[in-house]
Amino acid sequence: MPDPFADLLLRLRQDSGRTQEEQAEAINAVSGRDTLTRREISRYENFENIPTNHTIGHIAAACGVPFEELQREAKAARVRKREGHANAGEDQDAVKRRTLLGGAAISVSAAAEPWGRLAFALSKGSKIDSSSAVALIDRAAELHVQELNLSARRLQSTVESHLDAITAALPRAGEHERALAIAAGETAALAGWVAWDLGEHDRADAYYRVTSQCAATAGHPPLRALALTYASYGASSPKAKLEFLSQAANDVRGHGNATAAAWVLGRHAEEAAAVGDETGALRALERARFAYDFADHTSEQAWVRFVTPYRMDSLALSVYGQLGRPELTVTADTAVGRLGDELSDGGVVVLGDLASVLLRGGDVDQGVYVSRQFAAAAQAKPNTMGKERAATIAASLPGSEQELGLHLRQFAS
Numbered sequence: 001m002p003d004p005f006a007d008l009l010l011r012l013r014q015d016s017g018r019t020q021e022e023q024a025e026a027i028n029a030v031s032g033r034d035t036l037t038r039r040e041i042s043r044y045e046n047f048e049n050i051p052t053n054h055t056i057g058h059i060a061a062a063c064g065v066p067f068e069e070l071q072r073e074a075k076a077a078r079v080r081k082r083e084g085h086a087n088a089g090e091d092q093d094a095v096k097r098r099t100l101l102g103g104a105a106i107s108v109s110a111a112a113e114p115w116g117r118l119a120f121a122l123s124k125g126s127k128i129d130s131s132s133a134v135a136l137i138d139r140a141a142e143l144h145v146q147e148l149n150l151s152a153r154r155l156q157s158t159v160e161s162h163l164d165a166i167t168a169a170l171p172r173a174g175e176h177e178r179a180l181a182i183a184a185g186e187t188a189a190l191a192g193w194v195a196w197d198l199g200e201h202d203r204a205d206a207y208y209r210v211t212s213q214c215a216a217t218a219g220h221p222p223l224r225a226l227a228l229t230y231a232s233y234g235a236s237s238p239k240a241k242l243e244f245l246s247q248a249a250n251d252v253r254g255h256g257n258a259t260a261a262a263w264v265l266g267r268h269a270e271e272a273a274a275v276g277d278e279t280g281a282l283r284a285l286e287r288a289r290f291a292y293d294f295a296d297h298t299s300e301q302a303w304v305r306f307v308t309p310y311r312m313d314s315l316a317l318s319v320y321g322q323l324g325r326p327e328l329t330v331t332a333d334t335a336v337g338r339l340g341d342e343l344s345d346g347g348v349v350v351l352g353d354l355a356s357v358l359l360r361g362g363d364v365d366q367g368v369y370v371s372r373q374f375a376a377a378a379q380a381k382p383n384t385m386g387k388e389r390a391a392t393i394a395a396s397l398p399g400s401e402q403e404l405g406l407h408l409r410q411f412a413s
Contacts, residue, residue: 005077006047008070012063013041016168020045022161026062027055029165032135050077061132061169133176136166140183141302143190148306151381152197159194163187178218185214185223186303193230197384201234222260225251226303229264232271233385241271258295259304262288266315273322285319288312309338314350321357332357336366348377352389359396368401375408387412 013023021038028034036055043049051059056074060067143159166184173180192207208227215223225248232248235241245268252260265288272281289312297307313335320328335354351374358367371393378386391412394405 003047003077003080005050005073005080006045008073009059010045012059012065013045016063016164018164022157023062025158025161026165026168027058029139029162030058030061030132030135030169031055032139047077047081050074050081057132061136061172062165063168066172130176132169133173133180136162136169137179137183140166140187143187144302145305147190147193149381152194153382156191156194156198159187159191163191178220181214181218182220182223185211185218185220186226186301188214189223189226189230189303192227196230196234197382199384204234205231221251222257222301224248225257225260225264226301229267232267238271238275242268242275245271256300258291259297259300259307262292262295262312263304263307264288265291266312269319270315270322273319278323281319281323282325285316288315310335310350313338314353317353317357321353321360328357328361332361332363336370348374348381348386349389351377352386352393355393356389356396359393364398368397368404371397371401371404371408375404375411378411382411 013020016023016026018026019038020041023041024036024038027036040049044051051074053071053074056070057067060070139162143155143162146158147155163184166180166187170177170180170184188207189211192204192211195201195207196204208231211227212224215221215227228244228248228251232241232244235244245264248264249261249268252264265284269281269284269288272284292307292312295307297304313331316331317328317335319325320331332354335350339350339354351370355367355370355374358364358370361367374386374389374393378390390408394408394412397405397408
């Protein structure tokens with residue numbers, strides 16, 4: 001027979017709008033371990049098994065309900081299971097507790113979309129245990145590292161599931177509220193970038209807005225810089241792009257933000273070059289390179305791990321190429337030397353910019369070689385920026401490379 005505790009777990013999952021598989025992913029995101037499966041969630045909900053107290057703590061965090069109350073219900077369920085009476089001993093206090101728990105989950109998932117649930121949760125406050133908070137924060141950082149190797153399509157559900165897990169935990173954040181709000185914002189920003197990669201631009205904008213809300217809640221300007229710099233790629237006009245990037249540059253001043261500053265300033269240089277502001281572009285690029293001299297992209301925020309020396313080469317190539325600067329040749333040679341023979345699948349943007357520059361500069365053989373490497377990398381990790389560069393490269397290829405050009409045009413479309 002169904003048990004009240006099993007029914008409660010079922011209702012908490014349904015109120016959170018998750019399938020059994022998504023519930024397992026959300027709980028795993030809290031614990032930092034991929035141990036629960038859809039089958040185990042099914043066993044809990046059918047009263048075939050009762051989660052341990054350790055797992056109950058992760059379920060509570062994932063569903064945004066008090067751990068102590070859920071633990072008390074589980075304890076009563078274990079007694080009933082031992083006695084073989086699924087519904088025995090259900091008093092009015094137990095009914096009230098389950099009503100309270102169900103209400104908590106419903107309030108967390110009141111909005112229809114992940115960013116809406118996060119915005120709602122930011123206004124709440126209570127307590128969460130330290131181990132769960134640390135697991136959520138570490139997982140947010142880990143996702144930014146995974147973004148270097150996984151496609152947007154493969155990453156999207158994982159990122160959004162983790163965002164839901166943090167959102168559910170925020171009403172109980174207590175002393176961890178600021179750290180969790182920052183982790184939530186970092187996860188939301190990544191969700192926005194993934195959405196933009198997939199062409200879901202309105203969805204991306206919504207994520208960027210709630211990232212900025214997280215930054216304001218936590219009093220953490222670099223988080224807003226992350227949202228603004230991501231948003232600059234899809235801004236409606238060159239003026240809007242430069243305004244976003246100017247604000248972002250102000251937000252990453254100070255110790256510990258050297259890599260972020262280099263990225264933001266490099267993006268500013270790229271957009272200034274796009275509108276023909278040669279003086280502004282070269283000044284911003286010089287500042288970006290100066291900042292990068294003091295940067296360590298492997299030890300600062302997880303979300304700057306992609307700002308490798310290769311990515312800085314890419315930004316410089318983009319600026320010099322758009323401006324027709326004489327530094328282009330030397331920069332291209334440096335980029336080729338740095339990439340070497342082992343061209344990474346993750347370097348889609350770098351390879352695309354390098355291929356374009358080499359083709360435009362007349363180094364056709366090397367340009368075609370890098371274009372082929374770009375085509376392989378872009379196919380392995382398709383994204384919006386890669387598709388844009390594919391179209392540019394296809395237009396610059398010589399007539400003898402019709403097959404490669406056709407492939408790139410099909411990929412871009």
